[in-house]
Amino acid sequence: MARILITSALPYINGIKHLGNLVGSQLPADLYARYMRARGHEVMFICATDEHGTPAELAAAKAGEPVAEYCARMHGVQKRLADGFGLSFDHFGRSSSARNHALTQHFAGRLAEAGLIEEVEETQVFSPDDGRFLPDRYIEGTCPACGYERARGDQCENCTKQLTPRELVNPRSAISGATNLELRATKHLYLRQSALKDRLDAWIDSQKGWPILTTSIAKKWLHDGDGLQDRGITRDLDWGVPVKRGDAPWPGMEGKVFYVWFDAPIEYISATAEWADAQGLDDAAWRRWWRTDEGAGDVRYVQFMGKDNVPFHTLSFPATLMGSGEPWKMVDYIKSFNYLTYDGGQFSTSQGRGVFMDHALELLPGDYWRWWLLSHAPETGDSEFTWENFQASVNKDLADVLGNFVSRVTKFCAARFGPQVPAGGDYGALEHVVADELAGKLAAYARHMEAMEVRKAAAELRAIWVLGNEYLQEAAPWSTIKSDEAAAEAQVRFALNLMRIYAVISRPFLPEASGRIMVALACADWSWPVAPARALEALPVGHAFEVPEMLFRKITDEERAAWAERFAGVRA
Template sequence: MEKEKVLVTSALPYANGPIHLGHLSGAYLPADIYVRYKRLKGDDIIYVCGSDEHGVPITITAEKEKVEPKVIIDRYHEMNKKAFDMFGMDFDIYSRTSLPVHHETAQTFFKSFYDQGILKEKKTLQFYDEKAKMFLPDRYVEGTCPRCGYEEARSDECEKCSSHYEPTELINPKSKITGETPVLRETSHWFFPLGKYQEWLENYIDEMNKKYGWKDNVLQQCRSWFNDGLKDRAVTRDLDWGVKVPLENSEGKVLYVWFEAVLGYISATKELSAKKNQPELWRNYWQDPGTKYIAFIGKDNIVFHAIMFPAMLKAWNDGNEDKYIYPQNVPANEFLNFEGKKFSKSRGWGIDVIEFLEMFPADPLRYTLAANLPENKDTDFYWKEFQARNNNELADILGNFVNRTFTFAHKHFEGKVPKRGELLPIDNEMLKANKEFPEKISALLEKFKIKDAVLEMMNLARTANKYFNDTEPWKTVKSDKERCGTTINISLQTVYTLAEVFYPVIPFAAAKMFKMLNAEKTDWFSAGEAKLPEGHRLNKAEILFRKIEDKVIEEQIAKLPATEEEPGKPKEITYEEFSEIDLRVAKIIDAGKIPKAEKLLKLQVDLGSEKRQIIAGVAKFYSPEDLIGKKVVVVANLRPAKLFGLKSEGMLLASENKDGQLKVVEVDDSVEIGAKVK
């Protein structure tokens, strides 16, 4: 089989928090399994990853803790590196984007685009904190929502009513750094014209898909971006923390994280080259058209790896002599949830990797996650499933077969590989399975069907257990020792094959199996050949998997918060809670526009017993005269709020149609003004 040259990357984890099991299932475990398999196959492969260490969230965490951003990234870089080590990730390098080699690489790309005249400069208005003397990124500004009056709304969206608006519409903006009122100031930024590359991108993805079969979830997301039309994207922002813009008069400006983080793969490979004392090694992978580049990611990263990164590489290649290769495939996974809900650090839902691996070995976790990867749809991690996969599959099928085989070899054949006598059809079938399974598994792994491959690995162990049962060595050991020897010989060869095919998924147990066999890893396609000679000395047997007791699993489940709200799903409330909302039928008796507030209307409503003023965000959908005379439903006991200096005493009920237009809820004429709605 022809050897391939392969470059594998996994999305760079953000150094602003510990990784959890969901991350492992997305971009890391599938890549690691693929890489370990390719190494066994003898392919020339490198696997690079590292921490993504710039961006606003890191500066906010640093601000909260009153430390420098460096403290935050050092902490989470070390923590995540340790978690990956414990999990058995086989990276060639785990780099970081704060290193000088990365800053240089990213600046070189920016400079090349700038020199080629690709980047466009645009002026925009942005909040500026005069006390802190800095431009404020969106997340640093808070104010009152122009739609619902919520006072802790973000600069461009409101968490309470989920509306989006221009930062200039925000009422009473406040800087989250100094609490001062920021001013709008003009700033200029550089934009990458993504649209210019759309046609090229569509052809590139089409070609790659035809040749290599891209996943549907990836193609769908790309098509939806193409349908909307690719737009200019800012590649710089006003911030201190990050890769400095390499131009004169650009103090206080850094490269946007989306732009530089993907280049981190190249920087990481350069760091690896330097460590190996082969400074040009990185070119051997990134700039050789014979390299197959596979980028493993989670679904939230599709656009960056299938659209933006290739467009950037194309822009580089258009203007430079040394040319980069493009991703050949971008196998993106969907998300893993935890016990039926999304992972959430703040709600205490889920488990960090280090915490998990301090309680349980890595192999059962790797196997459980691999057997249930979110390849085509979101999946869940359940503690009970973890226990079942460990006890009923790893321990009872694979572990049991290996253990029985070694017990026989040591007890009845002096710890040596017994002689293989005459082969019966049942023996030949087992030997045939040892040849066929590695081929079948290989074909699946090449197509990134890792979940199916893992199923086949365990199927080989099932076949082996059945062979052991059907040949009944516990009987033949008394009646026909040579026949028993043949069974044990073939079983030991099968353990060798199992160690080989399981190695990508459970490397720690596989290493124990090789040690017990007193044999080395071999290449994938001879995994099924009988290579242990008669008389070969075996080592002592070790326990591969320990069973996990019910009590241990129940303790873990009991640690989860009892009542949980799921984002996106409304919280359940009691009838009493609902009845606290005073919904009334009201008639709109007057309506008018508000100067400077183009989305709001000032309404006077009659509630029967009283008249009130309500400020409603419906100006885009109704003219004042459309509303006068309508009988509508209002929340009559909503706490009054001030919007544009005007008092608003209540809220109008409205629903959104499929075009995003608000329609006020109307009541027919037979209902009296002031009637309670329940």
């Protein structure tokens, strides 16, 4: 039994995430966590909401709520949606927790002692009307290069020229439109990542088999231009982790907070501490996952994230951990994903384009979405959501192949032999052939799951479901029963056992439906079919079951058309 630590990139607090966010981190992380638990490993699966930063403050202001209340409310919303999608976090924490405040300050203190923090005096744009410093991106103006009037202070979206706020013509606040902007001096802390460049480079080099997407992004940042640059880790904001040096004040930094990207990854650790607190356990319980000197030496740590998160997880966060000089557990494998696009374009919150988590659950249960998203995960490149494709996958894979298999087996058995596992006959040549085939496919399925090859795992799982229908067609118990009732009973018994195996192995993808199959079978034996031949005899003869309700319903053409219309957004 191994110990596996799994973290999903933290969803940001300002609003409800869309399906692209879900499939890029939380969903595949959950798949992996569920699979590893099913195989008997000890798993710690951590996620949290990322609650700090300017966008959270603005979203709260827009909602007319104090930011702390807004975050608490939105955390609840995201938690409920996560539950709706069956995300099996051991703990879903909050980056605003007391644990994270303390740990973030601890790391800052350690980094300062190691000489890896530099205080930099700089000038930034301040907006008196907004009462805040404005990040470059929150300053708009006319692009000096192309004349585009809504260029942002970091880059012109029209001509892609990189800008600084000072270059903009007629700059104004993107928040309020205020034009009386001024430059103010302010002091910030920088993490001296450049001092750790060689260690980070060597560490990346020592990782074998990471996705190209992961290493190429890291290498680019390490070697581009002047190499890895230092990064500001504080901001002039009210909402966040107050800048402290450990638990001591940091002179000159009063009223400032740490930058979200400094405190957010630390929340992976803090959330594990929050978990221990919630379980009534002591610090040793979470430290055995994170401190290699306190039991984490045998932990395998896997992170899941969208490609936009890679630089922070390959460079900044590792720099924080390394720089602390303490033996914190570093990531062993980073699984990164490309983007999911919606019907030929991008998901867009502002334009209401695409499907968001709350709307998705209004239409169909989480399992339907889990199946489509995971079987089409954007692993090798961006992948596209279309309603036609979604409808086809759900109807064919879930309703016809798996759902109908369960239906035909249970109904036939109940009608001919009664609702219990029939006792007659023995497995014959055909059953042994199918058992061998099943063993081969199960091994392939396990290989793909362990390698986190999500789409291949889904394809293999589907092939295992198909095997059941092939078997029924070949065995044809509805014919057998006419001449040899005992043989037909054995065939049905075999199929019922297949059904239990399907529930067990499908659970990482379809937790809810798998649960319903097991309830129908009145079975609590979730043991993984490591020896398929024996697993095909797991259900005791005479064991009573119920014919389950329809496992998956189909999506009609009318629904598909209506949904496509509803979620098309304002843009043509």
